[in-house]
Amino acid sequence: MPDIIQLLPDNIANQIAAGEVIQRPASAVKELLENAVDAGADEVKLIINDAGKSLIQVIDNGKGMSETDARMAFERHATSKISNIEDLFRIKTMGFRGEALASIAAVAQVELKTKRAEDETGVYLEIENSIVIKQEPVAAPTGTSIAMKNLFFNVPARRNFLKSNPAELRHIVDEFIRVAMAFPEVFFSLSSNGQEVFHLEKGTLKQRIVQILGNNYNAKLVSVQEHTDYMNIYGFVGKPETAKKTRGDQYFFVNNRFIKSAYLNHALMNAFDAMIAKDSFPMYALFIDLDPSQLDINVHPTKQEIKFEDEKIVYAFVQSAVKHALAQFSITPTLDFDLDVSIQQLDAVSKPFTEEKKSSATSSSLYSTFTKKHQSHFIESKSELKHWKDFYEPENKVNIDNPTLSGDEIGRGQQALHAANDQRTSTDNLTQLHNSYIVVQTNKGYYLVHQQNAHERILYEQFIAAVDGKPIATQRSLFPATLELSVTDAVLLNELLPDLNHLGYLLEPFGNNTFVIQGSPADVTDGNEKVAVEKMLEQYKHFSNDLKYTKREKLLRSLALQQSIKAGVSLTDKEMRVLIENLFNCSTPNITPNGKPTYLEFKKDELDKMFGR
Known part of the structure; x- marks a missing residue:
């Protein structure tokens, strides 16, 4: 052979x-x-x-x-x-x-x-x-x-x-x-x-950062500079108010070579602890100079991942340097309260809290609810309501490989739809609570609907229909808005233009990373088109690191999340009625695309038990 x-x-x-x-x-x-x-x-x-x-x-x-x-x-x-x-x-x-x-x-x-x-x-x-x-x-x-x-x-x-x-x-x-x-x-x-x-x-480095990331950073950069015999660190971090929901503007360089390091990123996030929201990411462009013998750059073909000989020293140094820089520039967490002047006129504020009123307040059931230990456990065990959780905690999330629905989701959606139809909801007397929830009476109790989650589900299914051949109508603008983006965002938006067109947005490239918004969906408020597109891009980038999502799926979820009616918005009777009717016409009315409940069910017989009836 x-x-x-x-x-x-x-x-x-x-x-x-x-x-x-x-x-x-x-x-x-x-x-x-x-x-x-x-x-x-x-x-x-x-x-x-x-x-x-x-x-x-x-x-x-x-x-x-x-x-x-x-x-x-x-x-x-x-x-x-x-x-x-x-x-x-x-x-x-x-x-x-x-x-x-x-x-x-x-x-x-x-x-x-x-x-x-x-x-x-x-x-x-x-x-x-x-x-x-x-x-x-x-x-x-x-x-x-x-x-x-x-x-x-x-x-x-x-x-x-x-x-x-x-x-x-x-x-x-x-x-x-x-x-x-x-x-x-x-x-x-x-x-x-x-x-x-x-x-x-x-x-300078600051000028280069502003050239690349945009003028909005010009007055919002904090200089970081620490030198020791072992290593040096220099560069800039963004002030806390520049933090975004995405990791985009984050750059670590070791000996002038760009690297990716979850370890160093963790050190930096710790330095910003309590200054930014947990789900936000600060901007940074930091350079570490270190003796090459203290690191191995050849652990990956692209050299974007490296190993430090002493990771703990580098971690502590990065965290300390950034903390020091933020403290030096007097950047500390602050709370900003916009106090409504009319609040000062309320009886509860302007009149003294007498002993009589104090006695009356402490004897109320509401007071005991907040002060009695283990009250929540007491209610749950007495009223046998544990199975409520089973209804609104989905076993599996939506199929995220494509915008179509998974078998499990369709099954749960059909069960929810069947249950809703079986209960005969009434949209005659709808009540909004805290400008966030809608109470919908049924013949067997009531639903408590979360207005933003519900609207997110409605929009998502409308968008699926739109990209599958039923484009959303575009309302042309009398005064087209001009949208100026960073280079990276402009490239991203160009990629999304065909799908956005199906979803009611008519955008035309205008050269030099600028777009003209000629039209938008009818439900986008006039004058708000630029903000809607900018926030959609930011939300899209939030999904971009998740490989499980297709490009189209990311876009649909981003727009649904962005355009949904937010909690805190007061709705008219007609708006509530349309929202509820549209929700229960969805193929999967009970959860958002991300698996959050759109409503909770409260049954009358369970309510009777809670009151000993």
């Missing part, structure tokens, strides 16, 4: 190796930008077409390469930094030429122009399938221009796994921001399909 183990051809081995480094266009962008910075450039231009699928080009004014270096840079295992194994643990640069170029040349058609200051002419290379197909002298400015075309042209299976252009562009923007944030002393620009998306002039 013939031998079966064979050596792979170089081009196949290179393609396999490339899969570790170049997973999508953004991976190549990261490597090429880092190479440009390491070459000493102070001007770096990134040009992409077709979200990087047809072209990724990086032009820098760095030191350039000799003819020999230009050829060697595309060989496997070629490097300018490592001559012995110890060097692997002393790397302070980002990545110089050779490490990624072999991978890029294995999966794209590459054109390279490079020239050193001391050379009269530069060198031009064309490489395809890891093979140099052209090499010749060329007139070129000092520096390097590298263009990779038709990414994965020779690996169609991998190309098929790429996402839509807007989705891939978002990844590219993320990588661009991470490198540009780390080097504010370098000019960076990003052009996509001939349009300049970023133009970042050289400046």
Whole structure:
């Protein structure tokens, strides 16, 4: 029998190796930008077409390469930094030429122009399938221009796994921001399909943060700066009022390399303890300088995850530095009460609390409810109401792989619908409690409906119908609003435009990360369109880290949550009646898309038992 183990051809081995480094266009962008910075450039231009699928080009004014270096840079295992194994643990640069170029040349058609200051002419290379197909002298400015075309042209299976252009562009923007944030002393620009998306002039770190994240941070950044013999930390955190519901604006850099670290993020969140809501995330761009021998950057192919030799010291240092910065700028938790002047006129405030009134108050059942120990347990055991929980605590959440309903959910929904139909609800005499709950009488008791949860369920099912072929009517604006977004939000909104159109929003790109809102759904208040879209984007990003949700599902849930009538809003009789009727016409009336109850059921016979009847 013939031998079966064979050596792979170089081009196949290179393609396999490339899969570790170049997973999508953004991976190549990261490597090429880092190479440009390491070459000493102070001007770096990134040009992409077709979200990087047809072209990724990086032009820098760095030191350039000799003819020999230009050829060697595309060989496997070629490097300018490592001559012995110890060097692997002393790397302070980002990545110089050779490490990624072999991978890029294995999966794209590459054109390279490079020239050193001391050379009269530069060198031009064309490489395809890891093979140099052209090499010749060329007139070129000092520096390097590298263009990779038709990414994965020779690996169609991998190309098929790429996402839509807007989705891939978002990844590219993320990588661009991470490198540009780390080097504010370098000019960076990003052009996509001939349009300049970023133009970042050289400046300070604060200026770069504002350039990237928006002017709203200009007066809301707190400087962090601590230096010790072991490590240094510097950068900025946002004041507590800038905290958002999403993690978006959070950047950690170690030795100028962007990293992801849940451990360090936890340290920072602890520093903000009690200053922001538990479900909010502060903005930060923090840089840690540490001896490279104290960390291992090679635990992950993208080098975004690292290991510290002494994690506890780093954790404590980050937490302490941020706390110190916040204290130094006198940022402490405050409570802001807007006191209604009319409250001062109420009898309870203006008149003395006499002994007679005190005696009357303490003898009431309401007082005993609040003061008697274990009262809640007493009520539950006496009235045998434990099974109430079974009704409104769903066993399984909604099927979140797509907007259709799961078998379990349909079953529970049908049971709830059957129960509701069986009980014959009356919408004649509806009562609103605390501007948040609606009491709906039935022939067997009553439902207590949570108005926001109920409206969320109604909107969600309307949106499902809309994207499945029954578009929501658009109300055109007499005075179209202009919406100006950050680059990342503009890219995201572009991706959502087709689905938003089905949902009643008519938005048109207006250039330079600006959109014109020509129309919106009829139930969005005039003049409120901009806020509605901005809050929808923020809510959408809140779901973005959850891979279980599809893009469309995230959008539907975000809009339902955003547009639902909030607790605290007073409703007219007609509004309550329409809400209740729409709720019980839903396929799953008893829970929100996220599994919260829309109403609780109170049966008359159970109420009688509570009162000893």
